Amino acid sequence: DQQVKQNSPSLSVQEGRISILNCDYTNSMFDYFLWYKKYPAEGPTFLISISSIKDKNEDGRFTVFLNKSAKHLSLHIVPSQPGDSAVYFCAASAPGKAAGNKLTFGGGTRVLVKP
């Protein structure tokens, strides 16, 4: 049972345009969401996060939007740059000791930014 899903395995976008990555979740207990970027043979790099008390968080070229009623979040990258080409993972965590501060990851979306 995948609690975090990224339905688009890949995305191709022209340099300078907007990249929109989507993520859906099923567990209503999740209260914190993160986006990570990963290059091959490297560990994920933290990009941006959002708490469930907010619906938007912005950091430079990266903006994350959260729609709790739809259990959906998205990452916008604008303008997209060739160096943004990587795999992006959405992750979520739930509060409380039982949840153990664990992150649940989506399957990832491979982004290719064409020059």
Place this chain on the structure above:
Amino acid sequence: GAVVSQHPSRVICKSGTSVKIECRSLDFQATTMFWYRQFPKQSLMLMATSNEGSKATYEQGVEKDKFLINHASLTLSTLTVTSAHPEDSSFYICSARGRGRKSTDTQYFGPGTRLTVL
């Protein structure tokens, strides 16, 4: 952001040998460290959660006697793959989380270790 290192970055070993992977938080104290493995073109799979000074908590299906985890200090956790076999070949990644108790504390990842068992 916080820095997490892993050593070695790559290891090749013979079947039946044991391999130790170290994960260190370089500029913060990590009360909790997590160990993941990633198969090609797949997502990260959590193997276990390691809390400093206590036994690790393993995810369902992960053999604790095969994947020994030690979190001896606030900056170091080790994963030992015992009696490694070719099916253990994978990319192993650790992450570390600071002292906070909120679920909103970010996990920072190490660069990963590529294990190849011949």
